[in-house]
Amino acid sequence: MASGSQLEAIKRAKVLMVGAGGIGCELLKTLALSGFRDIYIIDMDTIEVSNLNRQFLFRQSHVGQSKAKVARDAVLKFRPHINITPCHANIKDPEFDVEFFKKFNVVLNGLDNLDARRHVNRLCLAAEVPLVESGTTGFLGQVTVHVKGKTECYECQPKPTPKTYPVCTITSTPSKFVHCIVWAKDLLFAKLFGDKNQENDLNVRSSDGTNSTNHTEDVFERRTDEDPEQYACKIYDHVFGYNIEVALTNEETWKSRNKPRPLYVRDVLPDNLIQQNGSLENSVTEESVVSSMSSLGLKNPQDIWSLSENSKIFLEALRLFIERRQKDIGNLTFDKDDQLAVEFVTAAANIRASSFGIPLHSLFEAKGIAGNIVHAVATTNAIIAGLIVIEAIKILQGDFENLRMTYCLEHPSRKMLLMPVQPFEANKSCYVCSETPLLLEINTRTSKLRDFVEKIVKNKLGMHSPLIMHGSTLIFEAGDGLEEDVVANYALILDKALAELPAPVTSGTVLTVEDLHQEFSCNINIKHREEFDEEKEPDGMVLAGWIAPTQKDARIVSNGESTSAAHPAVTEMVEKSDDVEIAREKPGTKRKLSEMSEMIDHVHDIKPCSSHDVGDQVHPQEVEDNDDDDDIVILDENPETRKKKRLQ
Numbered sequence: 001m002a003s004g005s006q007l008e009a010i011k012r013a014k015v016l017m018v019g020a021g022g023i024g025c026e027l028l029k030t031l032a033l034s035g036f037r038d039i040y041i042i043d044m045d046t047i048e049v050s051n052l053n054r055q056f057l058f059r060q061s062h063v064g065q066s067k068a069k070v071a072r073d074a075v076l077k078f079r080p081h082i083n084i085t086p087c088h089a090n091i092k093d094p095e096f097d098v099e100f101f102k103k104f105n106v107v108l109n110g111l112d113n114l115d116a117r118r119h120v121n122r123l124c125l126a127a128e129v130p131l132v133e134s135g136t137t138g139f140l141g142q143v144t145v146h147v148k149g150k151t152e153c154y155e156c157q158p159k160p161t162p163k164t165y166p167v168c169t170i171t172s173t174p175s176k177f178v179h180c181i182v183w184a185k186d187l188l189f190a191k192l193f194g195d196k197n198q199e200n201d202l203n204v205r206s207s208d209g210t211n212s213t214n215h216t217e218d219v220f221e222r223r224t225d226e227d228p229e230q231y232a233c234k235i236y237d238h239v240f241g242y243n244i245e246v247a248l249t250n251e252e253t254w255k256s257r258n259k260p261r262p263l264y265v266r267d268v269l270p271d272n273l274i275q276q277n278g279s280l281e282n283s284v285t286e287e288s289v290v291s292s293m294s295s296l297g298l299k300n301p302q303d304i305w306s307l308s309e310n311s312k313i314f315l316e317a318l319r320l321f322i323e324r325r326q327k328d329i330g331n332l333t334f335d336k337d338d339q340l341a342v343e344f345v346t347a348a349a350n351i352r353a354s355s356f357g358i359p360l361h362s363l364f365e366a367k368g369i370a371g372n373i374v375h376a377v378a379t380t381n382a383i384i385a386g387l388i389v390i391e392a393i394k395i396l397q398g399d400f401e402n403l404r405m406t407y408c409l410e411h412p413s414r415k416m417l418l419m420p421v422q423p424f425e426a427n428k429s430c431y432v433c434s435e436t437p438l439l440l441e442i443n444t445r446t447s448k449l450r451d452f453v454e455k456i457v458k459n460k461l462g463m464h465s466p467l468i469m470h471g472s473t474l475i476f477e478a479g480d481g482l483e484e485d486v487v488a489n490y491a492l493i494l495d496k497a498l499a500e501l502p503a504p505v506t507s508g509t510v511l512t513v514e515d516l517h518q519e520f521s522c523n524i525n526i527k528h529r530e531e532f533d534e535e536k537e538p539d540g541m542v543l544a545g546w547i548a549p550t551q552k553d554a555r556i557v558s559n560g561e562s563t564s565a566a567h568p569a570v571t572e573m574v575e576k577s578d579d580v581e582i583a584r585e586k587p588g589t590k591r592k593l594s595e596m597s598e599m600i601d602h603v604h605d606i607k608p609c610s611s612h613d614v615g616d617q618v619h620p621q622e623v624e625d626n627d628d629d630d631d632i633v634i635l636d637e638n639p640e641t642r643k644k645k646r647l648q
């Protein structure tokens with residue numbers, strides 16, 4: 001029961017809620033029932049059937065409608081007199097600028113991606129509005145609070161980077177099903193249905209053994225006289241048969257590994273395959289979702305298909321893409337909600353797995369791996385939403401002393417499901433909330449402005465509409481509303497090496513990079529470096545100067561006993577600590593735990609590797625083998641052993 005002063009603060013508060021999904025639905029309900037009266041809610045999505053099991057404000061009849069609007073209507077049914085303003089929009093739209101943010105007393109995030117979270121963080125800092133940030137991954141979750149000048153900001157700690165796999169493991173030597181999924185999704189699917197101009201590491205060889213670059217025919221191009229079935233068989237034979245035969249010629253590779261088996265349509269399927277394959281075409285109606293499973297009469301997504309069933313699905317899905325989804329071809333990126341794409345990727349991954357002697361998986365499992373899905377747990381969302389409201393109330397009352405970051409653990413430690421931790425102070429070298437410049441080591445003679453913009457400014461710094469200045473000279477800008485000739489001029493400049501720009505960027509140059517939409521600016525000191533290690537520094541540049549505070553001075557101390565952990569994950573804390581609060585070495589300050597919120601946003605990535613580095617200590621293959629492909633570290637159920645176990 002809220003006290004009088006709490007109720008006053010609640011009644012007066014203007015709250016901005018971003019995201020009306022799993023956490024958002026719970027949050028809106030809890031805010032309304034706690035007495036909040038003025039809530040602005042932004043969500044860019046419409047309701048999908050898959051949301052209904054946990055986003056309880058939505059019903060089947062709402063599918064296709066704006067989440068923000070339906071959530072508002074649902075809550076007004078039991079709290080008719082409060083003011084909820086729904087907005088079906090992207091929080092990154094320019095209208096949600098710093099002035100907009102300033103209208104609110106607190107911002108509450110129920111988002112599901114790093115990009116939007118960083119954007120909100122920057123605007124909250126600029127507008128000086130406190131932010132309560134949240135995330136859940138299955139049974140795990142956390143609520144963190146970010147108040148400018150009092151706590152760290154959301155970006156003070158580097159976020160976990162996406163899981164990457166060495167290119168050679170993916171293209172040549174898969175040893176786990178996830179490698180086959182990454183191959184099927186990021187290479188084969190992208191090659192067949194994605195942007196033709198993008199770089200792709202899939203071996204594109206023509207059937208006579210020469211590399212396609214030296215040969216007139218590209219197997220992936222469909223000839224005009226080739227019908228979809230023939231084309232599908234050609235692709236099958238090429239990627240599962242011919243390419244494997246070519247790989248087998250490299251005997252070195254197979255000395256210490258099991259050899260893969262080349263697979264050809266003629267061996268895997270009966271001769272009359274093509275007729276069989278297309279014979280159920282009539283079962284696919286115009287209105288229904290295009291699906292090779294239903295076309296072939298396979299119903300249960302939890303069944304593990306045989307090699308021949310996977311082969312049929314592969315050929316049928318490819319045929320259906322050509323015949324029914326022609327307009328999408330060339331623009332597709334894998335989407336876990338695209339049934340035909342999931343079927344194709346499952347089948348392709350399973351056929352490859354079969355070739356390499358890796359156990360096959362069901363469509364349900366494959367979809368989970370391909371879409372990085374950790375199944376959402378409604379109760380975790382409800383707990384997290386409750387905690388968001390508790391922290392929001394403290395903020396509204398100005399009770400900053402008692403703010404807590406709270407972690408929801410899957411396996412309660414010392415009978416505690418929730419672990420509250422005092423917020424950590426701001427990282428003095430955070431490039432977002434402090435003015436600390438970054439340092440970029442780059443080959444200024446060979447790296448193009450485009451590389452700098454894409455790899456550093458957009459990917460690493462998360463800017464969308466950047467403006468790059470060299471002193472008072474504007475080098476580059478991107479974003480909507482630029483004149484055509486300006487855009488054309490920048491397009492030319494992008495292909496120039498940094499040192500050859502009209503205002504040359506060389507060692508010692510300080511660049512200022514700004515994103516006006518994010519009200520965010522930072523300086524980057526440029527240091528020329530001639531060479532980079534292709535394997536360890538695949539970007540060909542290294543951004544430094546953004547040091548997590550944990551690296552230097554923070555260590556976990558539990559009951560007076562320090563450990564050497566540099567950047568503790570929540571589970572390590574559970575493992576080693578008897579206390580809820582964890583003191584830094586410096587007495588009187590407390591440290592918070594590393595973030596888990598991005599775990600769910602992880603994507604599988606591929607990084608380059610050379611082919612002869614097996615056995616090397618730092619070889620990615622070895623790292624990956626030990627690492628077991630995991631994103632989330634959890635504790636073993638048995639508290640005695642307290643071993644770390646990993647959750648895929």
Ligand SMILES: Nc1ncnc2c1ncn2[C@@H]1O[C@H](COP(=O)(O)OP(=O)(O)OP(=O)(O)O)[C@@H](O)[C@H]1O
Binds near residue numbers: 019024042044112
């Ligand atoms: N940039 C953004 N602007 C506005 N809303 C956003 C933005 N990014 C994400 N969201 C919203 O945040 C919500 C996150 O909710 P949740 O994590 O439950 O995801 P979901 O898409 O509803 O479910 P799932 O991904 O599990 O199918 C979504 O409703 C999504 O539309």
Ligand SMILES: [Zn+2]
Binds near residue numbers: 156
């Ligand atoms: Zn910061």
